[in-house]
Amino acid sequence: MNRNGYEPTDLQVDAQGHLRHLLTIEGLSREHVVRILDVAESFVGVNDKSIKKVPLLRGKTVVNLFFEPSTRTRTTFELAAKRLSADVLNVNISASATTKGESLLDTLRNLQAMQCDMFIVRHSDSGAPHFIARHVEPNVAVVNAGDGWHAHPTQALLDVFTIRRHCQDFTRLRVAIVGDVQHSRVARSQIHALNVMGAAEVRVIAPRTLLPESIERMGVNVCKDLDGGLKDVDVIIMLRLQRERMLGALLPSEAEYFTTFGLTAERLAKAKPGALVMHPGPTNRGVEIESSVADGPRSLILEQVTNGIAVRMAVMSLIAGPAPRDETA
Amino acid sequence: MNLHIRNARIIDPHGKRDEQGSIFTSGGQIVALDTPPAGFVSERELDASGLIACPGLVDVCARLREPGNEHKATIASETRAAARGGITTLCCPPDTDPVIDEPATVELIHRRVEDTGLSAVVPLGALTQGLRGEMLAEMGTLKDAGCVGVSNAWQAVSDTRVMRRAFEYAATHDLTVFIQAHDAWLAKSGCANEGPVATRLGLPGVPVAAETVALAQMLELAATTGVRAHFSQLSAARSLELMQAARASGSNVTADVSMSHLHLSENDLLGFNSLCHVRPPLRSERDRDALRAALRDGVLNAVCSDHQPHEPDAKLAPFPSTEPGISGLDTLLSLALKLVEEGAITLPRVLESLTSGPAQVLGIERGSLSVGSRADICLFDANVEWEVSEASLLSAGQNTPFMGWSLPGRVRAVLIAGQLHEFPA
Numbered sequence: 001m002n003r004n005g006y007e008p009t010d011l012q013v014d015a016q017g018h019l020r021h022l023l024t025i026e027g028l029s030r031e032h033v034v035r036i037l038d039v040a041e042s043f044v045g046v047n048d049k050s051i052k053k054v055p056l057l058r059g060k061t062v063v064n065l066f067f068e069p070s071t072r073t074r075t076t077f078e079l080a081a082k083r084l085s086a087d088v089l090n091v092n093i094s095a096s097a098t099t100k101g102e103s104l105l106d107t108l109r110n111l112q113a114m115q116c117d118m119f120i121v122r123h124s125d126s127g128a129p130h131f132i133a134r135h136v137e138p139n140v141a142v143v144n145a146g147d148g149w150h151a152h153p154t155q156a157l158l159d160v161f162t163i164r165r166h167c168q169d170f171t172r173l174r175v176a177i178v179g180d181v182q183h184s185r186v187a188r189s190q191i192h193a194l195n196v197m198g199a200a201e202v203r204v205i206a207p208r209t210l211l212p213e214s215i216e217r218m219g220v221n222v223c224k225d226l227d228g229g230l231k232d233v234d235v236i237i238m239l240r241l242q243r244e245r246m247l248g249a250l251l252p253s254e255a256e257y258f259t260t261f262g263l264t265a266e267r268l269a270k271a272k273p274g275a276l277v278m279h280p281g282p283t284n285r286g287v288e289i290e291s292s293v294a295d296g297p298r299s300l301i302l303e304q305v306t307n308g309i310a311v312r313m314a315v316m317s318l319i320a321g322p323a324p325r326d327e328t329a
Numbered sequence: 330m331n332l333h334i335r336n337a338r339i340i341d342p343h344g345k346r347d348e349q350g351s352i353f354t355s356g357g358q359i360v361a362l363d364t365p366p367a368g369f370v371s372e373r374e375l376d377a378s379g380l381i382a383c384p385g386l387v388d389v390c391a392r393l394r395e396p397g398n399e400h401k402a403t404i405a406s407e408t409r410a411a412a413r414g415g416i417t418t419l420c421c422p423p424d425t426d427p428v429i430d431e432p433a434t435v436e437l438i439h440r441r442v443e444d445t446g447l448s449a450v451v452p453l454g455a456l457t458q459g460l461r462g463e464m465l466a467e468m469g470t471l472k473d474a475g476c477v478g479v480s481n482a483w484q485a486v487s488d489t490r491v492m493r494r495a496f497e498y499a500a501t502h503d504l505t506v507f508i509q510a511h512d513a514w515l516a517k518s519g520c521a522n523e524g525p526v527a528t529r530l531g532l533p534g535v536p537v538a539a540e541t542v543a544l545a546q547m548l549e550l551a552a553t554t555g556v557r558a559h560f561s562q563l564s565a566a567r568s569l570e571l572m573q574a575a576r577a578s579g580s581n582v583t584a585d586v587s588m589s590h591l592h593l594s595e596n597d598l599l600g601f602n603s604l605c606h607v608r609p610p611l612r613s614e615r616d617r618d619a620l621r622a623a624l625r626d627g628v629l630n631a632v633c634s635d636h637q638p639h640e641p642d643a644k645l646a647p648f649p650s651t652e653p654g655i656s657g658l659d660t661l662l663s664l665a666l667k668l669v670e671e672g673a674i675t676l677p678r679v680l681e682s683l684t685s686g687p688a689q690v691l692g693i694e695r696g697s698l699s700v701g702s703r704a705d706i707c708l709f710d711a712n713v714e715w716e717v718s719e720a721s722l723l724s725a726g727q728n729t730p731f732m733g734w735s736l737p738g739r740v741r742a743v744l745i746a747g748q749l750h751e752f753p754a
Binding site for chain 2: 010011026103104105123125126127128130131135147148149150151185188212213214215217218
């Protein structure tokens, strides 16, 4: 079908099955995902020690190449790289090169000339990390830290990692993803990750205006009613609703959204007893989630942030670390 | 020069001919078929054994990038690529820079073609001044200067009253309006067909409705104003149903499709292949099959290259930030032959859609091998394969998703107004 060698898996996994880049969860095998989660598990201990460093990326230079503002993701990538003993360079492009008319490829070549080993890329264009991966030198790796509406693989990995720490058996797990799926790279990656892990069911719950066309073809059931949609659900993932969605005539108001799709304690009671609540952050309290739920005993929101460091350490060390690390699993 | 082409398989869809024979040309015209006219002394004999002779191809939509974007391509480079591909007449839309909204621009193009060009170029004039969709362009003057129709290209005319009056005014001057059916609001910021592939890739979608909503509106305006309307590069199955319904109720409307849309689908975007970033977007495989069927059945009148050459940088960016468009002159005939090879269409019918079909749409006396017509002739070998490569492409734009493909058919010679250009094997 695709005659141009453009398959994403061709790009991110080498002939021996090793991860070269991490661009998307799509096309990764269950073994790849489980390996990352297992290695991440081994790093959780590192993060709890008083000296939080391992020398796996010593002498390597990791560049945080962010074309879009981000606090949490950039910070956790930076911490993860530093705990692996890498040198870290933060490049905030929106404020530098592109405003001077430099092309993405020029920026990339200049940074490459400084002998960097890994680019952590965030970009507003879907496919930007693919583009970069296709143009970097063979010894340089690319990790997608979020591209357009397409993918945010490390977020999805940390989410399944967090879920796995609470329930081991994905095959009995029903997960609901609630909110703006249309504009969400997080949701797309979560759907792939949960399906790769063999989840019993992934549901997406949103008004039609926030659901992409043919989303069911990605392996989800579609629900447009939150109360019914939460029935029998073990994990509820709430997505962030960006305020500019009101301007595009996608929704009438935050108030109506909260009334119909906001997660309240009352609604949470309709899910399976003990159901877990997740959110990729940052949360809009009173828009998609009630504070009492976000801060409640079933919320894993802060745990997700903590786990983000171990998972990103795992991804970076598996891609750029010494070979023996591959046997950790 | 008096030229005698012999032993060719002559396929002239206009004259419903498909048989071996001879063509005699003199003074830039076809003067006889099969038997020479009295007193004809040939100065050159061309043995076309094993070759097919058909009318020179007429491309109803090709951007030559001149004037205004000569860093992408020029009239010199693109008319050469066209001739090499058997295309002897090109129609260019008015969205050049400056826009073709006054006779000076038409004259400039004509002069450049005369000085540097090879294949003939017939321009479309602007429908509104500067394509801004506000005031009517001087269509009468543009027609006198040589424009064969009028169009607003991809620029929206959001005021339907302006559109209606532009149609009426074009009809007054007996000009065909060429319409890119496209609702700018529904298509806003989209770069891929709204569907499973765009959803998977997280690309902003262009729904089929962006085409059909505009098409339905324009068909209605065309019907009420009685203007001759031609719809460019239809992409969706539903659009073809609307066309058929309009024809059934007596509307004088025609339509074309781009060659890329007959071969590719949204699936070719997987992996963010920016060479497949094109407007209208590549749709589903079902749409592609419907387009093939519509071409077969005559619902579509012509196939065009929708040629849009780009400099390499235009495609060297993440998919949504790349410029849309495919370079299509070099591959037009071969991709048509590939359709025949795949059993999608007969050879005479696909040649009709590349010769007399588009000539009729443009209202020009081209695309036929009748005695007395201009000697625009394409001679090609259908039985050879060639590989699309940087070396084999003549267009300044190398932006083709067919790069690396092996395609059937190579042009061995063209006659442009009786001038012979040969391309030895």
